[in-house]
Amino acid sequence: MKVKVAVIGVGRMGSIHARNLKLGLIKGATLACICDIKDEALSSFIKKHGRTKTYEDYKLMLEKENIDAVIVSTQHYFHGDIVKYCIEKGKHVLCEKPMTVTAEEARSVLKEANKRPELVLAVMWNQRTNPIHQKAYKLVQSGKIGKLIRMNYIVTDWYRSQAYYNQGGWRACLWGEGGGTLINQCVHQLDLLQWIAGFPIGVEAKMYTKGRNITVENDVIALFEYPEDVFCSFSASTHELRGTNRLEISGEKGRIVIENRKMKVYTFKKCESEVNAETKSGYGFVSRKVKRYGYNLQFALRLIRDFGEQASLIRNFVNSINGKGELLSPLKDGLQAVEMVNAIYVSAWEKRKIQIPVDGIYYEKILKERIAQEKNYLGIE
Numbered sequence: 001m002k003v004k005v006a007v008i009g010v011g012r013m014g015s016i017h018a019r020n021l022k023l024g025l026i027k028g029a030t031l032a033c034i035c036d037i038k039d040e041a042l043s044s045f046i047k048k049h050g051r052t053k054t055y056e057d058y059k060l061m062l063e064k065e066n067i068d069a070v071i072v073s074t075q076h077y078f079h080g081d082i083v084k085y086c087i088e089k090g091k092h093v094l095c096e097k098p099m100t101v102t103a104e105e106a107r108s109v110l111k112e113a114n115k116r117p118e119l120v121l122a123v124m125w126n127q128r129t130n131p132i133h134q135k136a137y138k139l140v141q142s143g144k145i146g147k148l149i150r151m152n153y154i155v156t157d158w159y160r161s162q163a164y165y166n167q168g169g170w171r172a173c174l175w176g177e178g179g180g181t182l183i184n185q186c187v188h189q190l191d192l193l194q195w196i197a198g199f200p201i202g203v204e205a206k207m208y209t210k211g212r213n214i215t216v217e218n219d220v221i222a223l224f225e226y227p228e229d230v231f232c233s234f235s236a237s238t239h240e241l242r243g244t245n246r247l248e249i250s251g252e253k254g255r256i257v258i259e260n261r262k263m264k265v266y267t268f269k270k271c272e273s274e275v276n277a278e279t280k281s282g283y284g285f286v287s288r289k290v291k292r293y294g295y296n297l298q299f300a301l302r303l304i305r306d307f308g309e310q311a312s313l314i315r316n317f318v319n320s321i322n323g324k325g326e327l328l329s330p331l332k333d334g335l336q337a338v339e340m341v342n343a344i345y346v347s348a349w350e351k352r353k354i355q356i357p358v359d360g361i362y363y364e365k366i367l368k369e370r371i372a373q374e375k376n377y378l379g380i381e
């Protein structure tokens with residue numbers, strides 16, 4: 001039996017998920033129906049992809065239709081309530097990123113999720129499907145590069161022009177999506193960072209808005225702190241032309257460098273503390289092996305054909321419902337990146353070092369105050 005999936009929110013991203021299901025690109029699943037509060041979104045989907053059962057109210061849809069699973073692809077602020085409702089109604093759920101805007105809300109969603117362990121609940125961390133990221137994850141977990149010493153992550157290759165922001169709506173504002181570059185684009189990399197290298201305990205950050213008429217950041221610099229004086233410098237922007245996407249993870253026994261969709265893994269014959277103890281000179285040397293990894297052809301073709309990473313994550317979700325294989329991105333993993341985003345905002349707004357996690361109630365309070373100021377400035381209700 002195929003898993004019957006409904007997509008809630010068929011704007012830009014949700015319509016691609018629904019299209020992939022309708023075209024049969026997700027083996028073991030079928031598109032049961034779609035739901036959107038905007039009639040234009042529903043009619044546009046039908047015009048492009050043919051007859052499909054539609055709803056404007058997801059609660060009514062869940063009452064009328066015999067569906068197994070739901071993909072939630074609305075604006076961030078609506079994810080929490082919709083996901084909770086679907087869980088309550090006993091549906092498997094895949095929620096788009098970020099799971100919620102605040103960690104406090106994410107925790108309340110997970111409380112609901114914990115009551116239904118029989119359901120497959122996932123979050124769209126599609127970059128985890130990238131074989132290079134999976135390899136890096138496994139290498140770090142296996143101890144191949146030893147105890148981690150430092151990470152550096154530069155993400156300046158997701159350029160967004162003023163025209164992108166001029167499309168208006170909910171994007172690039174606190175009231176519409178709870179932030180800018182950080183919560184919309186970089187949240188993917190924050191998840192990768194914490195997935196591969198672990199969850200930080202503190203952060204000190206600065207944020208700027210450069211060359212764009214928006215009320216939120218498009219440039220972030222953060223210094224994450226981990227136990228035992230391990231640090232990660234994280235810098236991200238969406239205003240630099242032909243930017244960089246480079247993750248370096250240094251360990252005592254090796255290094256991982258991911259850049260331009262390729263990964264180099266260096267492994268050392270001896271770990272740094274041994275070299276330091278033995279060397280008589282003021283400098284150090286170690287012989288090393290280098291292994292190179294790139295995309296395999298199958299993955300590269302999928303990327304081109306069907307918005308690959310997202311479709312791959314949906315396949316993983318469906319397979320997991322069908323009892324085939326482990327869930328790559330469980331819903332509980334939606335929390336950590338949101339915690340990191342919330343902490344960066346508090347640190348940058350209040351110009352101080354912050355412990356992670358931040359106090360959730362406090363974050364919701366200051367976010368609310370900032371939204372009120374923003375709305376006042378923009379002249380909206």
Ligand SMILES: NC(=O)c1ccc[n+]([C@@H]2O[C@H](COP(=O)([O-])OP(=O)(O)OC[C@H]3O[C@@H](n4cnc5c(N)ncnc54)[C@H](O)[C@@H]3O)[C@@H](O)[C@H]2O)c1
Nearest residue numbers: 009010011012013014035036037038041073074076096097
């Ligand atoms: N995983 C990725 O790489 C990726 C890429 C783009 C967007 N996204 C995420 O997908 C989500 C949607 O982004 P988008 O760009 O498609 O936005 P969008 O504005 O194009 O689409 C959102 C749709 O949700 C609908 N909607 C809102 N409330 C609803 C409700 N209660 N019931 C039914 N429909 C409702 C809206 O009418 C709209 O059509 C966001 O969370 C975004 O962060 C993820």
